[in-house]
Amino acid sequence: MASQDPELRSHVHQEVVGTPILYLHQSAPTLEKPTKKSVAAAQAPGSKLSSHEETTLKTMKRKHFGETIQEPPRKKKKAKNPHSLSCKKSKKVKQANQQKTDGKRKRKRHKRKGGAAKDMSRRSLKRASKMAPHAARCVAAMTSPSQPIRKDQAIH
DSSP states (O other): OBOSOHHHHHHHHHHSTTOOOEEEETTEEEEOOOOHHHHHHHHSGGGSOOHHHHHHHHHHHHHHHOOOOOOOOOOOOOOOOOOGGGSOOOOOOOOTTOOOSSOOOOOOOOOOSSHHHHHHHHHHHHHHHHSOHHHHHHHHHHHOTTSOOOGGGSOO
């Protein structure tokens, strides 16, 4: 039963057993909880169908609606492979016995030790020696902290 009248709802709720009550609460449909009487009546042993009634109901349904067509069971989805970019690539196995047929070995380039960085530090030391003596010490300390300060760089 659906009603906005609170007196009618309370009367039906208390007196009529097993009736669901609907009303609108702030434009939303609301269903009231069943009373203890309604719950007890629904769970009573007499409320369920007997086996004879169930069989007659099934036969009547078959006559009226026809045989129920059973749908074929759905196929299970197969397990798919993971995304190719989320997998770690396998390493290629190198063969140790494989030799070059050419017979010539390739030249390897080696980096010079020290190289341009050492030259730059020497240049900056020469420039700094022309400056004030304390500036020469600062540059020397920055370029090579492990080397001791020479006598010509010492404070006078």
